[in-house]
Amino acid sequence: MPKTVLITGASTGIGYATAKLFQRQGWNVAATMRSPAGSDLAALDRVICPPLDVTSQASIAGAIATTLSHFGQIDVLVNNAGYGLIGPFEACTPEQIQQQFAVNVFGLMDMTRAVLPHFRERRSGVIVNVASIAGQMALPIYSLYHASKWAVEGFSDSLRYELEPFNIRVKIIEPGPIKTDFFSRSLVVAKQEGLTAYDPFVASVLPQLENVGDTASPPEVTAQVIYTAATDGSSRLRYPAGGNASFLLTLRKLLPDGLFTWFIKAGMIKEVK
Ligand SMILES: NC(=O)c1ccc[n+]([C@@H]2O[C@H](COP(=O)([O-])OP(=O)(O)OC[C@H]3O[C@@H](n4cnc5c(N)ncnc54)[C@H](OP(=O)(O)O)[C@@H]3O)[C@@H](O)[C@H]2O)c1
Structure with a gap:
Protein backbone atom coordinates (compact mmCIF):
# COMPACT_ATOMS: atom_id res chain seq x y z
CA MET A 1 0.00 0.00 0.00
CA PRO A 2 1.39 3.47 -0.87
CA LYS A 3 2.46 5.69 2.00
CA THR A 4 0.69 9.00 2.59
CA VAL A 5 2.14 12.49 2.99
CA LEU A 6 0.16 15.55 4.12
CA ILE A 7 1.70 18.85 3.00
CA THR A 8 0.61 22.34 4.12
CA GLY A 9 0.84 25.31 1.76
CA ALA A 10 0.95 23.21 -1.42
CA SER A 11 -0.58 25.84 -3.73
CA THR A 12 2.78 27.17 -4.98
CA GLY A 13 6.54 27.04 -4.47
CA ILE A 14 8.19 24.46 -2.24
CA GLY A 15 4.90 22.85 -1.14
CA TYR A 16 3.71 22.45 -4.73
CA ALA A 17 7.04 20.97 -5.90
CA THR A 18 7.05 18.63 -2.89
CA ALA A 19 3.52 17.40 -3.64
CA LYS A 20 4.52 16.62 -7.24
CA LEU A 21 7.69 14.80 -6.20
CA PHE A 22 5.98 12.54 -3.63
CA GLN A 23 3.25 11.79 -6.19
CA PRO A 36 -7.78 24.47 -3.67
CA ALA A 37 -10.22 25.46 -6.45
CA GLY A 38 -8.44 25.17 -9.79
CA SER A 39 -5.25 23.50 -8.54
CA ASP A 40 -3.83 21.18 -11.21
CA LEU A 41 -2.56 18.87 -8.46
CA ALA A 42 -6.09 17.51 -7.87
CA ALA A 43 -6.07 15.96 -11.36
CA LEU A 44 -3.09 13.72 -10.52
CA ASP A 45 -3.48 10.08 -9.43
CA ARG A 46 -3.43 9.55 -5.65
CA VAL A 47 -3.62 13.31 -4.92
CA ILE A 48 -6.35 15.10 -2.98
CA CYS A 49 -6.39 18.82 -2.17
CA PRO A 50 -8.28 19.36 1.09
CA PRO A 51 -8.76 23.02 2.03
CA LEU A 52 -6.52 23.96 4.95
CA ASP A 53 -5.71 27.25 6.62
CA VAL A 54 -3.17 26.46 9.35
CA THR A 55 -4.52 29.29 11.52
CA SER A 56 -7.93 27.57 11.87
CA GLN A 57 -8.33 24.59 14.23
CA ALA A 58 -11.53 23.53 12.46
CA SER A 59 -9.77 23.62 9.11
CA ILE A 60 -6.86 21.54 10.47
CA ALA A 61 -9.22 18.91 11.91
CA GLY A 62 -11.22 18.81 8.65
CA ALA A 63 -8.15 18.35 6.41
CA ILE A 64 -6.74 15.56 8.60
CA ALA A 65 -10.11 13.79 8.75
CA THR A 66 -10.48 14.01 4.94
CA THR A 67 -6.97 12.64 4.44
CA LEU A 68 -7.54 9.73 6.83
CA SER A 69 -10.88 8.84 5.27
CA TYR A 83 5.53 33.59 4.59
CA GLY A 84 7.81 36.52 5.33
CA LEU A 85 6.99 39.75 7.14
CA ILE A 86 9.60 42.33 6.22
CA GLY A 87 10.30 45.85 7.43
CA PRO A 88 11.64 47.64 10.50
CA PHE A 89 10.24 46.09 13.68
CA GLU A 90 8.73 49.42 14.78
CA ALA A 91 6.70 49.62 11.56
CA CYS A 92 5.06 46.20 12.11
CA THR A 93 1.61 46.33 13.69
CA PRO A 94 0.74 43.94 16.56
CA GLU A 95 -1.70 42.24 14.16
CA GLN A 96 1.05 41.67 11.57
CA ILE A 97 3.31 40.22 14.27
CA GLN A 98 0.54 37.95 15.59
CA GLN A 99 -0.21 36.74 12.06
CA GLN A 100 3.46 36.00 11.31
CA PHE A 101 3.59 33.72 14.35
CA ALA A 102 0.05 32.37 13.81
CA VAL A 103 1.10 30.92 10.44
CA ASN A 104 4.83 30.16 10.75
CA VAL A 105 4.87 28.93 14.38
CA PHE A 106 1.45 28.25 15.94
CA GLY A 107 0.03 26.81 12.72
CA LEU A 108 2.96 24.40 12.52
CA MET A 109 2.49 23.47 16.21
CA ASP A 110 -1.26 22.96 15.80
CA MET A 111 -0.72 20.72 12.76
CA THR A 112 1.84 18.73 14.73
CA ARG A 113 -0.47 18.38 17.74
CA ALA A 114 -3.30 17.24 15.48
CA VAL A 115 -1.36 14.37 13.84
CA LEU A 116 0.48 13.17 16.94
CA PRO A 117 -2.29 10.91 18.33
CA HIS A 118 -2.40 9.14 14.94
CA PHE A 119 1.39 8.81 14.79
CA ARG A 120 1.61 7.60 18.42
CA GLU A 121 -1.11 5.02 17.86
CA ARG A 122 0.74 3.65 14.83
CA ARG A 123 4.13 4.06 16.57
CA SER A 124 5.40 5.57 13.34
CA GLY A 125 5.59 8.94 11.62
CA VAL A 126 7.86 11.69 10.32
CA ILE A 127 7.28 15.40 10.94
CA VAL A 128 9.18 17.56 8.45
CA ASN A 129 9.29 21.20 9.49
CA VAL A 130 10.29 23.71 6.82
CA ALA A 131 12.33 26.27 8.73
CA SER A 132 15.01 28.25 6.87
CA ILE A 133 18.62 29.33 7.10
CA ALA A 134 16.74 32.34 8.53
CA GLY A 135 16.31 30.24 11.69
CA GLN A 136 20.06 30.32 12.29
CA MET A 137 21.39 33.51 10.69
CA ALA A 138 19.81 36.95 10.40
CA LEU A 139 19.55 39.64 7.74
CA PRO A 140 18.44 43.25 8.31
CA ILE A 141 14.71 44.18 8.39
CA TYR A 142 13.57 40.54 8.67
CA SER A 143 13.40 40.50 12.49
CA LEU A 144 9.92 38.96 12.85
CA TYR A 145 10.44 36.34 10.15
CA HIS A 146 13.72 35.35 11.78
CA ALA A 147 12.04 35.21 15.19
CA SER A 148 9.41 32.84 13.78
CA LYS A 149 11.93 30.53 12.11
CA TRP A 150 14.20 30.58 15.20
CA ALA A 151 11.12 29.39 17.12
CA VAL A 152 10.59 26.53 14.64
CA GLU A 153 14.23 25.48 15.10
CA GLY A 154 14.03 25.40 18.91
CA PHE A 155 10.63 23.72 18.96
CA SER A 156 11.71 20.97 16.57
CA ASP A 157 15.09 20.41 18.17
CA SER A 158 13.51 19.70 21.58
CA LEU A 159 10.37 17.90 20.37
CA ARG A 160 12.34 15.10 18.74
CA TYR A 161 13.51 13.73 22.11
CA GLU A 162 10.01 13.08 23.51
CA LEU A 163 8.79 11.62 20.21
CA GLU A 164 11.70 9.24 19.63
CA PRO A 165 10.31 6.55 22.01
CA PHE A 166 7.19 6.42 19.79
CA ASN A 167 9.32 5.97 16.65
CA ILE A 168 8.28 9.45 15.46
CA ARG A 169 11.10 11.42 13.83
CA VAL A 170 11.34 15.21 13.53
CA LYS A 171 13.25 16.86 10.67
CA ILE A 172 14.21 20.49 10.12
CA ILE A 173 14.58 21.69 6.52
CA GLU A 174 16.76 24.77 6.13
CA PRO A 175 16.41 26.24 2.63
CA GLY A 176 18.54 29.15 1.48
CA PRO A 177 16.95 31.55 -1.03
CA ILE A 178 14.49 29.62 -3.25
CA GLY A 194 4.29 58.92 9.22
CA LEU A 195 7.18 56.69 10.33
CA THR A 196 9.92 57.81 7.94
CA ALA A 197 12.96 57.55 10.22
CA TYR A 198 13.91 54.12 8.88
CA ASP A 199 13.41 54.98 5.19
CA PRO A 200 17.10 55.61 4.37
CA PHE A 201 18.16 52.36 6.01
CA VAL A 202 15.40 50.37 4.33
CA ALA A 203 16.29 51.93 0.97
CA SER A 204 19.91 50.94 1.46
CA VAL A 205 19.05 47.30 2.15
CA LEU A 206 16.11 46.52 -0.14
CA PRO A 207 17.99 46.26 -3.47
CA GLN A 208 20.34 43.63 -2.03
CA LEU A 209 17.42 41.69 -0.51
CA GLU A 210 15.67 41.74 -3.90
CA ASN A 211 18.83 40.38 -5.55
CA VAL A 212 18.80 37.46 -3.11
CA ILE A 226 12.29 17.15 1.96
CA TYR A 227 11.76 13.78 0.27
CA THR A 228 15.16 12.56 1.47
CA ALA A 229 14.48 13.73 5.03
CA ALA A 230 11.09 11.99 5.01
CA THR A 231 12.43 8.68 3.71
CA ASP A 232 16.08 8.23 4.77
CA GLY A 233 15.12 6.42 7.99
CA SER A 234 17.88 8.23 9.87
CA SER A 235 17.78 10.21 13.09
CA ARG A 236 19.45 13.18 11.37
CA LEU A 237 17.74 16.44 12.39
CA ARG A 238 18.88 19.27 10.08
CA TYR A 239 18.88 19.39 6.27
CA PRO A 240 20.21 22.47 4.44
CA ALA A 241 18.22 22.68 1.20
CA GLY A 242 19.41 24.72 -1.77
CA GLY A 243 20.32 28.35 -2.28
CA ASN A 244 23.85 27.96 -0.87
CA ALA A 245 22.33 26.98 2.48
CA SER A 246 25.18 24.62 3.45
CA PHE A 247 27.82 27.24 2.67
CA LEU A 248 26.01 30.05 4.50
CA LEU A 249 25.25 27.94 7.59
CA THR A 250 28.85 26.73 7.76
CA LEU A 251 30.05 30.33 7.49
CA ARG A 252 27.67 31.32 10.31
CA LYS A 253 29.03 28.50 12.52
CA LEU A 254 32.70 29.11 11.82
CA LEU A 255 32.91 32.91 11.87
CA PRO A 256 32.92 34.77 15.18
CA ASP A 257 29.94 37.15 15.59
CA GLY A 258 31.97 40.26 14.77
CA LEU A 259 33.30 38.88 11.49
CA PHE A 260 29.90 37.51 10.47
CA THR A 261 28.31 40.90 11.16
CA TRP A 262 30.94 42.53 8.94
CA PHE A 263 30.15 40.01 6.19
CA ILE A 264 26.39 40.77 6.37
CA LYS A 265 26.93 44.55 6.48
CA ALA A 266 29.34 44.48 3.56
CA GLY A 267 26.97 42.42 1.43
CA MET A 268 23.63 43.86 2.47
CA ILE A 269 23.84 47.46 3.61
CA LYS A 270 24.87 50.06 1.03
CA GLU A 271 25.27 53.81 1.49
CA VAL A 272 23.29 54.33 4.69
CA LYS A 273 22.65 58.07 4.77
N1 LIG B 1 11.52 30.89 -0.83
C1 LIG B 1 12.54 30.95 0.01
O1 LIG B 1 13.58 31.57 -0.27
C2 LIG B 1 12.46 30.23 1.34
C3 LIG B 1 13.65 30.05 2.05
C4 LIG B 1 13.60 29.41 3.28
C5 LIG B 1 12.39 28.95 3.77
N2 LIG B 1 11.24 29.13 3.06
C6 LIG B 1 9.98 28.63 3.64
O2 LIG B 1 9.39 27.72 2.73
C7 LIG B 1 7.99 27.65 2.99
C8 LIG B 1 7.24 27.73 1.67
O3 LIG B 1 7.44 29.00 1.09
P1 LIG B 1 7.68 29.19 -0.48
O4 LIG B 1 9.04 29.72 -0.66
O5 LIG B 1 7.29 27.98 -1.23
O6 LIG B 1 6.68 30.42 -0.78
P2 LIG B 1 5.25 30.49 -1.49
O7 LIG B 1 5.35 30.00 -2.88
O8 LIG B 1 4.79 31.87 -1.23
O9 LIG B 1 4.37 29.44 -0.68
C9 LIG B 1 3.87 29.72 0.60
C10 LIG B 1 2.72 28.78 0.87
O10 LIG B 1 2.26 28.99 2.22
C11 LIG B 1 0.85 29.09 2.16
N3 LIG B 1 0.24 29.77 3.30
C12 LIG B 1 0.41 31.05 3.73
N4 LIG B 1 -0.38 31.29 4.78
C13 LIG B 1 -1.08 30.15 5.01
C14 LIG B 1 -2.07 29.75 5.94
N5 LIG B 1 -2.55 30.59 6.87
N6 LIG B 1 -2.56 28.48 5.89
C15 LIG B 1 -2.11 27.62 4.95
N7 LIG B 1 -1.20 27.94 4.02
C16 LIG B 1 -0.69 29.19 4.06
C17 LIG B 1 0.58 29.82 0.85
O11 LIG B 1 -0.79 29.64 0.53
P3 LIG B 1 -1.64 30.67 -0.39
O12 LIG B 1 -1.40 30.25 -1.81
O13 LIG B 1 -3.05 30.47 0.05
O14 LIG B 1 -1.13 32.05 -0.09
C18 LIG B 1 1.53 29.06 -0.06
O15 LIG B 1 0.97 27.82 -0.44
C19 LIG B 1 7.68 28.79 3.97
O16 LIG B 1 7.58 28.25 5.28
C20 LIG B 1 8.91 29.68 3.87
O17 LIG B 1 9.14 30.41 5.05
C21 LIG B 1 11.25 29.77 1.85
Whole structure:
Protein backbone atom coordinates (compact mmCIF):
# COMPACT_ATOMS: atom_id res chain seq x y z
CA MET A 1 0.00 0.00 0.00
CA PRO A 2 1.39 3.47 -0.87
CA LYS A 3 2.46 5.69 2.00
CA THR A 4 0.69 9.00 2.59
CA VAL A 5 2.14 12.49 2.99
CA LEU A 6 0.16 15.55 4.12
CA ILE A 7 1.70 18.85 3.00
CA THR A 8 0.61 22.34 4.12
CA GLY A 9 0.84 25.31 1.76
CA ALA A 10 0.95 23.21 -1.42
CA SER A 11 -0.58 25.84 -3.73
CA THR A 12 2.78 27.17 -4.98
CA GLY A 13 6.54 27.04 -4.47
CA ILE A 14 8.19 24.46 -2.24
CA GLY A 15 4.90 22.85 -1.14
CA TYR A 16 3.71 22.45 -4.73
CA ALA A 17 7.04 20.97 -5.90
CA THR A 18 7.05 18.63 -2.89
CA ALA A 19 3.52 17.40 -3.64
CA LYS A 20 4.52 16.62 -7.24
CA LEU A 21 7.69 14.80 -6.20
CA PHE A 22 5.98 12.54 -3.63
CA GLN A 23 3.25 11.79 -6.19
CA ARG A 24 5.86 10.81 -8.80
CA GLN A 25 7.45 8.53 -6.22
CA GLY A 26 4.16 6.65 -5.86
CA TRP A 27 2.90 8.18 -2.61
CA ASN A 28 -0.64 9.19 -1.70
CA VAL A 29 -0.55 12.97 -1.36
CA ALA A 30 -2.83 15.30 0.62
CA ALA A 31 -1.70 18.57 -0.98
CA THR A 32 -3.50 20.95 1.35
CA MET A 33 -3.94 24.64 0.59
CA ARG A 34 -6.13 27.56 1.57
CA SER A 35 -7.87 27.80 -1.82
CA PRO A 36 -7.78 24.47 -3.67
CA ALA A 37 -10.22 25.46 -6.45
CA GLY A 38 -8.44 25.17 -9.79
CA SER A 39 -5.25 23.50 -8.54
CA ASP A 40 -3.83 21.18 -11.21
CA LEU A 41 -2.56 18.87 -8.46
CA ALA A 42 -6.09 17.51 -7.87
CA ALA A 43 -6.07 15.96 -11.36
CA LEU A 44 -3.09 13.72 -10.52
CA ASP A 45 -3.48 10.08 -9.43
CA ARG A 46 -3.43 9.55 -5.65
CA VAL A 47 -3.62 13.31 -4.92
CA ILE A 48 -6.35 15.10 -2.98
CA CYS A 49 -6.39 18.82 -2.17
CA PRO A 50 -8.28 19.36 1.09
CA PRO A 51 -8.76 23.02 2.03
CA LEU A 52 -6.52 23.96 4.95
CA ASP A 53 -5.71 27.25 6.62
CA VAL A 54 -3.17 26.46 9.35
CA THR A 55 -4.52 29.29 11.52
CA SER A 56 -7.93 27.57 11.87
CA GLN A 57 -8.33 24.59 14.23
CA ALA A 58 -11.53 23.53 12.46
CA SER A 59 -9.77 23.62 9.11
CA ILE A 60 -6.86 21.54 10.47
CA ALA A 61 -9.22 18.91 11.91
CA GLY A 62 -11.22 18.81 8.65
CA ALA A 63 -8.15 18.35 6.41
CA ILE A 64 -6.74 15.56 8.60
CA ALA A 65 -10.11 13.79 8.75
CA THR A 66 -10.48 14.01 4.94
CA THR A 67 -6.97 12.64 4.44
CA LEU A 68 -7.54 9.73 6.83
CA SER A 69 -10.88 8.84 5.27
CA HIS A 70 -9.34 8.86 1.75
CA PHE A 71 -6.03 7.15 2.41
CA GLY A 72 -6.52 5.43 5.79
CA GLN A 73 -3.31 6.73 7.35
CA ILE A 74 -0.74 9.53 7.38
CA ASP A 75 2.95 8.59 7.35
CA VAL A 76 4.59 11.99 6.90
CA LEU A 77 3.51 15.53 7.79
CA VAL A 78 5.30 18.33 5.92
CA ASN A 79 4.77 21.63 7.76
CA ASN A 80 5.60 23.96 4.88
CA ALA A 81 3.03 26.83 4.98
CA GLY A 82 4.71 30.11 5.80
CA TYR A 83 5.53 33.59 4.59
CA GLY A 84 7.81 36.52 5.33
CA LEU A 85 6.99 39.75 7.14
CA ILE A 86 9.60 42.33 6.22
CA GLY A 87 10.30 45.85 7.43
CA PRO A 88 11.64 47.64 10.50
CA PHE A 89 10.24 46.09 13.68
CA GLU A 90 8.73 49.42 14.78
CA ALA A 91 6.70 49.62 11.56
CA CYS A 92 5.06 46.20 12.11
CA THR A 93 1.61 46.33 13.69
CA PRO A 94 0.74 43.94 16.56
CA GLU A 95 -1.70 42.24 14.16
CA GLN A 96 1.05 41.67 11.57
CA ILE A 97 3.31 40.22 14.27
CA GLN A 98 0.54 37.95 15.59
CA GLN A 99 -0.21 36.74 12.06
CA GLN A 100 3.46 36.00 11.31
CA PHE A 101 3.59 33.72 14.35
CA ALA A 102 0.05 32.37 13.81
CA VAL A 103 1.10 30.92 10.44
CA ASN A 104 4.83 30.16 10.75
CA VAL A 105 4.87 28.93 14.38
CA PHE A 106 1.45 28.25 15.94
CA GLY A 107 0.03 26.81 12.72
CA LEU A 108 2.96 24.40 12.52
CA MET A 109 2.49 23.47 16.21
CA ASP A 110 -1.26 22.96 15.80
CA MET A 111 -0.72 20.72 12.76
CA THR A 112 1.84 18.73 14.73
CA ARG A 113 -0.47 18.38 17.74
CA ALA A 114 -3.30 17.24 15.48
CA VAL A 115 -1.36 14.37 13.84
CA LEU A 116 0.48 13.17 16.94
CA PRO A 117 -2.29 10.91 18.33
CA HIS A 118 -2.40 9.14 14.94
CA PHE A 119 1.39 8.81 14.79
CA ARG A 120 1.61 7.60 18.42
CA GLU A 121 -1.11 5.02 17.86
CA ARG A 122 0.74 3.65 14.83
CA ARG A 123 4.13 4.06 16.57
CA SER A 124 5.40 5.57 13.34
CA GLY A 125 5.59 8.94 11.62
CA VAL A 126 7.86 11.69 10.32
CA ILE A 127 7.28 15.40 10.94
CA VAL A 128 9.18 17.56 8.45
CA ASN A 129 9.29 21.20 9.49
CA VAL A 130 10.29 23.71 6.82
CA ALA A 131 12.33 26.27 8.73
CA SER A 132 15.01 28.25 6.87
CA ILE A 133 18.62 29.33 7.10
CA ALA A 134 16.74 32.34 8.53
CA GLY A 135 16.31 30.24 11.69
CA GLN A 136 20.06 30.32 12.29
CA MET A 137 21.39 33.51 10.69
CA ALA A 138 19.81 36.95 10.40
CA LEU A 139 19.55 39.64 7.74
CA PRO A 140 18.44 43.25 8.31
CA ILE A 141 14.71 44.18 8.39
CA TYR A 142 13.57 40.54 8.67
CA SER A 143 13.40 40.50 12.49
CA LEU A 144 9.92 38.96 12.85
CA TYR A 145 10.44 36.34 10.15
CA HIS A 146 13.72 35.35 11.78
CA ALA A 147 12.04 35.21 15.19
CA SER A 148 9.41 32.84 13.78
CA LYS A 149 11.93 30.53 12.11
CA TRP A 150 14.20 30.58 15.20
CA ALA A 151 11.12 29.39 17.12
CA VAL A 152 10.59 26.53 14.64
CA GLU A 153 14.23 25.48 15.10
CA GLY A 154 14.03 25.40 18.91
CA PHE A 155 10.63 23.72 18.96
CA SER A 156 11.71 20.97 16.57
CA ASP A 157 15.09 20.41 18.17
CA SER A 158 13.51 19.70 21.58
CA LEU A 159 10.37 17.90 20.37
CA ARG A 160 12.34 15.10 18.74
CA TYR A 161 13.51 13.73 22.11
CA GLU A 162 10.01 13.08 23.51
CA LEU A 163 8.79 11.62 20.21
CA GLU A 164 11.70 9.24 19.63
CA PRO A 165 10.31 6.55 22.01
CA PHE A 166 7.19 6.42 19.79
CA ASN A 167 9.32 5.97 16.65
CA ILE A 168 8.28 9.45 15.46
CA ARG A 169 11.10 11.42 13.83
CA VAL A 170 11.34 15.21 13.53
CA LYS A 171 13.25 16.86 10.67
CA ILE A 172 14.21 20.49 10.12
CA ILE A 173 14.58 21.69 6.52
CA GLU A 174 16.76 24.77 6.13
CA PRO A 175 16.41 26.24 2.63
CA GLY A 176 18.54 29.15 1.48
CA PRO A 177 16.95 31.55 -1.03
CA ILE A 178 14.49 29.62 -3.25
CA LYS A 179 12.75 31.06 -6.30
CA THR A 180 9.06 31.04 -5.28
CA ASP A 181 6.25 33.47 -4.54
CA PHE A 182 7.95 34.08 -1.17
CA PHE A 183 9.67 37.18 -2.55
CA SER A 184 6.58 38.52 -4.36
CA ARG A 185 2.89 37.90 -3.59
CA SER A 186 3.55 36.16 -0.24
CA LEU A 187 5.81 38.88 1.18
CA VAL A 188 4.15 41.29 3.63
CA VAL A 189 5.95 44.64 3.74
CA ALA A 190 5.38 46.60 6.96
CA LYS A 191 5.08 50.33 6.53
CA GLN A 192 3.62 52.75 9.06
CA GLU A 193 2.12 56.06 7.97
CA GLY A 194 4.29 58.92 9.22
CA LEU A 195 7.18 56.69 10.33
CA THR A 196 9.92 57.81 7.94
CA ALA A 197 12.96 57.55 10.22
CA TYR A 198 13.91 54.12 8.88
CA ASP A 199 13.41 54.98 5.19
CA PRO A 200 17.10 55.61 4.37
CA PHE A 201 18.16 52.36 6.01
CA VAL A 202 15.40 50.37 4.33
CA ALA A 203 16.29 51.93 0.97
CA SER A 204 19.91 50.94 1.46
CA VAL A 205 19.05 47.30 2.15
CA LEU A 206 16.11 46.52 -0.14
CA PRO A 207 17.99 46.26 -3.47
CA GLN A 208 20.34 43.63 -2.03
CA LEU A 209 17.42 41.69 -0.51
CA GLU A 210 15.67 41.74 -3.90
CA ASN A 211 18.83 40.38 -5.55
CA VAL A 212 18.80 37.46 -3.11
CA GLY A 213 15.52 36.32 -4.69
CA ASP A 214 16.90 36.69 -8.22
CA THR A 215 19.77 34.28 -7.69
CA ALA A 216 17.75 31.69 -5.78
CA SER A 217 17.51 27.93 -6.47
CA PRO A 218 14.36 26.34 -7.95
CA PRO A 219 11.88 24.86 -5.42
CA GLU A 220 12.45 21.32 -6.78
CA VAL A 221 15.86 21.36 -5.04
CA THR A 222 14.18 21.82 -1.65
CA ALA A 223 11.46 19.29 -2.52
CA GLN A 224 14.15 16.67 -3.12
CA VAL A 225 15.71 17.39 0.28
CA ILE A 226 12.29 17.15 1.96
CA TYR A 227 11.76 13.78 0.27
CA THR A 228 15.16 12.56 1.47
CA ALA A 229 14.48 13.73 5.03
CA ALA A 230 11.09 11.99 5.01
CA THR A 231 12.43 8.68 3.71
CA ASP A 232 16.08 8.23 4.77
CA GLY A 233 15.12 6.42 7.99
CA SER A 234 17.88 8.23 9.87
CA SER A 235 17.78 10.21 13.09
CA ARG A 236 19.45 13.18 11.37
CA LEU A 237 17.74 16.44 12.39
CA ARG A 238 18.88 19.27 10.08
CA TYR A 239 18.88 19.39 6.27
CA PRO A 240 20.21 22.47 4.44
CA ALA A 241 18.22 22.68 1.20
CA GLY A 242 19.41 24.72 -1.77
CA GLY A 243 20.32 28.35 -2.28
CA ASN A 244 23.85 27.96 -0.87
CA ALA A 245 22.33 26.98 2.48
CA SER A 246 25.18 24.62 3.45
CA PHE A 247 27.82 27.24 2.67
CA LEU A 248 26.01 30.05 4.50
CA LEU A 249 25.25 27.94 7.59
CA THR A 250 28.85 26.73 7.76
CA LEU A 251 30.05 30.33 7.49
CA ARG A 252 27.67 31.32 10.31
CA LYS A 253 29.03 28.50 12.52
CA LEU A 254 32.70 29.11 11.82
CA LEU A 255 32.91 32.91 11.87
CA PRO A 256 32.92 34.77 15.18
CA ASP A 257 29.94 37.15 15.59
CA GLY A 258 31.97 40.26 14.77
CA LEU A 259 33.30 38.88 11.49
CA PHE A 260 29.90 37.51 10.47
CA THR A 261 28.31 40.90 11.16
CA TRP A 262 30.94 42.53 8.94
CA PHE A 263 30.15 40.01 6.19
CA ILE A 264 26.39 40.77 6.37
CA LYS A 265 26.93 44.55 6.48
CA ALA A 266 29.34 44.48 3.56
CA GLY A 267 26.97 42.42 1.43
CA MET A 268 23.63 43.86 2.47
CA ILE A 269 23.84 47.46 3.61
CA LYS A 270 24.87 50.06 1.03
CA GLU A 271 25.27 53.81 1.49
CA VAL A 272 23.29 54.33 4.69
CA LYS A 273 22.65 58.07 4.77
N1 LIG B 1 11.52 30.89 -0.83
C1 LIG B 1 12.54 30.95 0.01
O1 LIG B 1 13.58 31.57 -0.27
C2 LIG B 1 12.46 30.23 1.34
C3 LIG B 1 13.65 30.05 2.05
C4 LIG B 1 13.60 29.41 3.28
C5 LIG B 1 12.39 28.95 3.77
N2 LIG B 1 11.24 29.13 3.06
C6 LIG B 1 9.98 28.63 3.64
O2 LIG B 1 9.39 27.72 2.73
C7 LIG B 1 7.99 27.65 2.99
C8 LIG B 1 7.24 27.73 1.67
O3 LIG B 1 7.44 29.00 1.09
P1 LIG B 1 7.68 29.19 -0.48
O4 LIG B 1 9.04 29.72 -0.66
O5 LIG B 1 7.29 27.98 -1.23
O6 LIG B 1 6.68 30.42 -0.78
P2 LIG B 1 5.25 30.49 -1.49
O7 LIG B 1 5.35 30.00 -2.88
O8 LIG B 1 4.79 31.87 -1.23
O9 LIG B 1 4.37 29.44 -0.68
C9 LIG B 1 3.87 29.72 0.60
C10 LIG B 1 2.72 28.78 0.87
O10 LIG B 1 2.26 28.99 2.22
C11 LIG B 1 0.85 29.09 2.16
N3 LIG B 1 0.24 29.77 3.30
C12 LIG B 1 0.41 31.05 3.73
N4 LIG B 1 -0.38 31.29 4.78
C13 LIG B 1 -1.08 30.15 5.01
C14 LIG B 1 -2.07 29.75 5.94
N5 LIG B 1 -2.55 30.59 6.87
N6 LIG B 1 -2.56 28.48 5.89
C15 LIG B 1 -2.11 27.62 4.95
N7 LIG B 1 -1.20 27.94 4.02
C16 LIG B 1 -0.69 29.19 4.06
C17 LIG B 1 0.58 29.82 0.85
O11 LIG B 1 -0.79 29.64 0.53
P3 LIG B 1 -1.64 30.67 -0.39
O12 LIG B 1 -1.40 30.25 -1.81
O13 LIG B 1 -3.05 30.47 0.05
O14 LIG B 1 -1.13 32.05 -0.09
C18 LIG B 1 1.53 29.06 -0.06
O15 LIG B 1 0.97 27.82 -0.44
C19 LIG B 1 7.68 28.79 3.97
O16 LIG B 1 7.58 28.25 5.28
C20 LIG B 1 8.91 29.68 3.87
O17 LIG B 1 9.14 30.41 5.05
C21 LIG B 1 11.25 29.77 1.85
